[in-house]
Amino acid sequence: xxxxPEIDQITLVDENGDEALYEVLFTFHSEEYxxxxxxLVPEGVEEDEQVDVQAxxxxxxxxxxxxxxxxxxxxxxxxxxxxxxxxxxxxxxxxNFE
Numbered sequence: 001x002x003x004x005p006e007i008d009q010i011t012l013v014d015e016n017g018d019e020a021l022y023e024v025l026f027t028f029h030s031e032e033y034x035x036x037x038x039x040l041v042p043e044g045v046e047e048d049e050q051v052d053v054q055a056x057x058x059x060x061x062x063x064x065x066x067x068x069x070x071x072x073x074x075x076x077x078x079x080x081x082x083x084x085x086x087x088x089x090x091x092x093x094x095x096n097f098e
Contacts (some may be wrong), residue, residue: 008023008024009021009022009023009024009043010022010024010038010040010071012040012054012071020042020043021042021043022040022041022042022043022054023040023041023042023043023045024038024039024040025039025040025041025053025090026038026039026090027039027058028086030082030086032082033079033082035057035058036057036058036059036060037055037056037057037058037074037083037086038055038056038058038071039053039054039055039083039087039090040053040054040055040056041053041054053087055074055080055083055087056071056072056073056074057071057072057073057074058070058071058072059071059072
């Protein structure tokens with residue numbers, strides 16, 4: 001299996017054509033779905049600020065550059081539940097915020 005590239009930020013374009021910079025919260029691979037996922041938060045948010053976390057299926061290219069084209073929507077409800085469970089486990093672990 002190829003090593004996932006180390007990515008810190010990615011720019012997303014919304015339906016209005018506006019660009020927004022997001023920080024990578026974390027990436028992970030699911031053996032169950034045999035896919036990689038990326039979870040993003042808006043750049044510059046405070047640690048205790050409430051934000052919507054963006055989650056996508058992540059198919060990075062070999063050049064270690066993350067582009068919006070590498071992100072696919074998660075359309076399966078069971079897959080969403082799995083991603084949400086991983087996110088909640090991450091958020092519950094205080095060691096991730098030291």
